[in-house]
Amino acid sequence: MEDLKQKLKVQIIEALNLQDTRPEDIDDNAPLFGEGLGLDSIDSLELMVLLERHYHIKVEDPREGRKILQSVASMAEFIQSKQTA
Amino acid sequence: MAERVFITGMGMITAIGDNVAGNLHNLRLLRTGLGYTRHLDTIYKETLPVAEVVHTTEQLHELAGVAGMEGYTRTTLLGLVAMREALQQAGISDVQDEPTGFINASTVGGMCDTENVYFDIINPEKSGDFLKFIDTLDCADCTQRIADTVGLNEHIATISTACSSSANALMFGARLIRAGVLRRVICGGTEALTRFTLNGFNSLKNIDKRPCMPFDQDRNGLNLGEGAAYLVLESETLVQERQSAVLAELRGYANSNEAFHPTAPSPEGDGAYAAMKNALDMGGLTPADVQYVNVHGTATLTNDVAEGMALQRLFGQQTPKFSSTKPFTGHTLAAAGAIEAIYSVLAIQHQLVFPNLHFKDKMEELYIVPETRLLEGYPVQNVISNSFGFGGNNASLLISKYEG
Amino acid sequence: MKGKCYIQGMAAISPQHTFEGDSSAQPMVAGSSNMLSCVEPDYRTFIPANSLRRMSRMLKIGLTTALKCMQDSGIAVPGAIVTGTGKGSLQDTERFIKEIRDYEERALNPTPFIQSTYNAVNGLIALQQKCTQYNNTFVHRGFSFENALLDSMLLLHEGAENVLAGAFEEITGEHFYIKSRIGQWKSETVPNNALHEHFSPGTISGEGAAFFLLDAKPSDKSYAAIAGMKTLYKPSPEKPGTALQQFLQQHGLSMPDVDLVLTGSNADSNYDFYYDVLDGMLQLPFKHLCGEYDTASAFALWLGAKMVKEQQVPAQWFPMLQQQPAQLKNVLIYNHFFGEQHTFMLLQSI
Known part of the structure; x- marks a missing residue:
């Protein structure tokens, strides 16, 4: 799980071109949107693309997406639940 | 005193008809144009509904009167079909008998044809027939082809403000007339289905797999469509000189920007409210004067909330009849504003309100619901037609019955 | 307009x-x-x-x-x-x-x-x-x-x-x-x-x-006035000449009143002949500075406004310039894009 979170942080930084952010700057449980990293709804679409391209998980409903993409921790949990399912 | 601007001709082609009469016929029969594509090469052929014009590109060459001629993209051909009808209806046999402007709208130009040959175009090892499409990549190509074919050479322009493009084209044309720059301007837009836009909206998770359900609680996105529509605008002086038959008056219009988000409207519908309000103010009318609003109503989650909130803010409990005609035509992007402007004129001419198809349940955010029945004999004097788009570009047109 | x-x-x-x-x-x-x-x-x-x-x-x-x-x-x-x-x-x-x-x-x-x-x-x-x-x-x-x-x-x-x-x-x-x-x-x-x-x-x-x-109004800060613009779509070879005369006339000018013309001339032998209508006027080309593109006329407008404001041609950008114009009161821009869309713009000093 820790490895997955670490990997996710690197992938998020790359996908969203967060140039001045390092993986250790991202708290596992901090909100990605709004205050946290200051991401917006287009970023959330890009993160869903990340899930699809790297983990082959397709999120159909944007409303569902919002829950999954709350934090790195929630993303990691979702990925794990899909992979073990 | 600025000149009044009248609509004296209309031409169109959509998934529900090759001309204005055909569109009206199918609107009255509640016949949707949504189905699955026969012409577009995409993996979504059988999953994402679209409102496609039934004819093949070859058949469109015939309809547009350019059979056997080369270099016409589907975008151009759709536009040419609509243009010819508009000229005919306005009784214009020679477009050069009066300096005539042409303000066209397009979102992706000839992409419908270039996307199929793009990788050949950029491959130095390939050469052949596809090279004739090289210069059709941009938005000006369709405008110039249409202009050249019918002889429009006075003032031409192409506007691209996403989904509000042709509403802005109508507005620009009307302003040229009011400022006295021209006395006659033909305005509208043309849009062909492309893999590019289908995938674009799909990547935004904005496309419903079902026929779209504007203003419904369960809506989940839009369906794309294709088509073209042009309206002939004339100044009052020219109308008197030519004794033109007036179909309606373009009485007000407004363009505003939301400055909120690249692709989403503000939840309170600030831009939509401002556009409708300013169009009414310009026309010297109050909300109580409006009998019908042809809403943008794309059926995306965010548009319908924003537009609905704006309607409630402007009209309150007295919200007039409103409906989205996108379940008939799909969202035709650059052509939508002009197609819906023609529907607004038809509503006035035939005293009709078109139904908002596929509506079942009221949205939880709103207290208003769209009209779901076809209303015949409904007293329609003034119509607002809305077109809102990416980049926060909003436009509203106020179209009124001509009282002489 | x-x-x-x-x-x-x-x-x-x-x-x-x-x-x-x-x-x-x-x-x-x-x-x-x-x-x-x-x-x-x-x-x-x-x-x-x-x-x-x-x-x-x-x-x-x-x-x-x-x-x-x-x-x-x-x-x-x-x-x-x-x-x-x-x-x-x-x-x-x-x-x-x-x-x-x-x-x-x-x-x-x-x-x-x-x-x-x-x-x-x-x-x-x-x-x-x-x-x-x-x-x-x-x-x-x-x-x-x-x-x-x-x-x-x-x-x-x-x-x-x-x-x-x-x-x-x-x-x-x-x-x-x-x-x-x-x-x-x-x-x-x-x-x-x-x-x-x-x-x-x-x-x-x-x-x-x-x-x-x-x-709509000038101020001390104004670079220049845009006095007018005229566009021509796919004109016949003779059209730009008469249109130019009319355009200048509308602004109370004739060819000798124009202090300088910035021309879109780009050494393209296919379409350069259109610029022949400017013969006899003081001209400077600008496309060696910006290249050819759809909206190069905007660069020309920037360049022209700068010259009008400074009342000087930036000589290092124009090696072909023989001597500075005596004044830059009326500056004309004539540009076309591959022979299809032609534009005249008139800049005036404040």
Whole structure:
């Protein structure tokens, strides 16, 4: 799980071109949107693309997406639940 | 005193008809144009509904009167079909008998044809027939082809403000007339289905797999469509000189920007409210004067909330009849504003309100619901037609019955 | 279109050093290929990092030029935003077409699609400056900027307080190749500083952005007045001559009254003959500085306004200049885009 979170942080930084952010700057449980990293709804679409391209998980409903993409921790949990399912 | 601007001709082609009469016929029969594509090469052929014009590109060459001629993209051909009808209806046999402007709208130009040959175009090892499409990549190509074919050479322009493009084209044309720059301007837009836009909206998770359900609680996105529509605008002086038959008056219009988000409207519908309000103010009318609003109503989650909130803010409990005609035509992007402007004129001419198809349940955010029945004999004097788009570009047109 | 408007602020990003510092002190940038590219500034001083991370090159160039123009004019929120671009963000269009193919229409990132829409730059300017007023984008080759200017003049005539008008264009290697297939560029390599010595079919490509803050009234800050504009679509070879006479006449001028003509002459033997109508007038070409592109006339307007304001031709950019004009009261711009869209613009000193 820790490895997955670490990997996710690197992938998020790359996908969203967060140039001045390092993986250790991202708290596992901090909100990605709004205050946290200051991401917006287009970023959330890009993160869903990340899930699809790297983990082959397709999120159909944007409303569902919002829950999954709350934090790195929630993303990691979702990925794990899909992979073990 | 600025000149009044009248609509004296209309031409169109959509998934529900090759001309204005055909569109009206199918609107009255509640016949949707949504189905699955026969012409577009995409993996979504059988999953994402679209409102496609039934004819093949070859058949469109015939309809547009350019059979056997080369270099016409589907975008151009759709536009040419609509243009010819508009000229005919306005009784214009020679477009050069009066300096005539042409303000066209397009979102992706000839992409419908270039996307199929793009990788050949950029491959130095390939050469052949596809090279004739090289210069059709941009938005000006369709405008110039249409202009050249019918002889429009006075003032031409192409506007691209996403989904509000042709509403802005109508507005620009009307302003040229009011400022006295021209006395006659033909305005509208043309849009062909492309893999590019289908995938674009799909990547935004904005496309419903079902026929779209504007203003419904369960809506989940839009369906794309294709088509073209042009309206002939004339100044009052020219109308008197030519004794033109007036179909309606373009009485007000407004363009505003939301400055909120690249692709989403503000939840309170600030831009939509401002556009409708300013169009009414310009026309010297109050909300109580409006009998019908042809809403943008794309059926995306965010548009319908924003537009609905704006309607409630402007009209309150007295919200007039409103409906989205996108379940008939799909969202035709650059052509939508002009197609819906023609529907607004038809509503006035035939005293009709078109139904908002596929509506079942009221949205939880709103207290208003769209009209779901076809209303015949409904007293329609003034119509607002809305077109809102990416980049926060909003436009509203106020179209009124001509009282002489 | 009658009625003057006044340039109250302006900015340009171009293949020359036009954006920062005293541009008149900068030497001409000479490229080594037929594709001229912009000298790009550091965008971070203009755009917040969180917005910058997603933006493609065209958006950065367009937005930054617009912001600098606003700074220059001292106005934060314009009364309207109107732009012209022939091709918008080519990089995004190309990227989205490729991703559709590479990912077989699945798992596509929406950003290139959003940014490929032609009004993306306008939307960004409005968003960053919180400008909720009139907003429009024209996309018509050599008439893109011209229609934006016409729209701006209409807006001022209708009572808008001021208008931000501009144009932006980029060239990519891929698009350069595409247009080479229909002979738009010279087959031999010609450095831009030697362009006018190579009269042959085709020209060199370029790119750039230029923005102007326009007002219906002049002030001490005004660079110049835009006294009028006339466009001609696919004119016959004789048409530009008579149209030019009429255009000048409408402004109470005849050919000798024009102190300088900036011509779009680009050493392209296919279409250069149109510029023959200017014979006998003092002329300077400008496309060795910016290359050819849909909205090059916006660069010419920037250049002309600068000259009118400074009452001087920046000599280092014009090695062909024999002597400074005695005065720069009336400056004419005549430009056409591959012979199809022709434009006259008249600049006047305040």
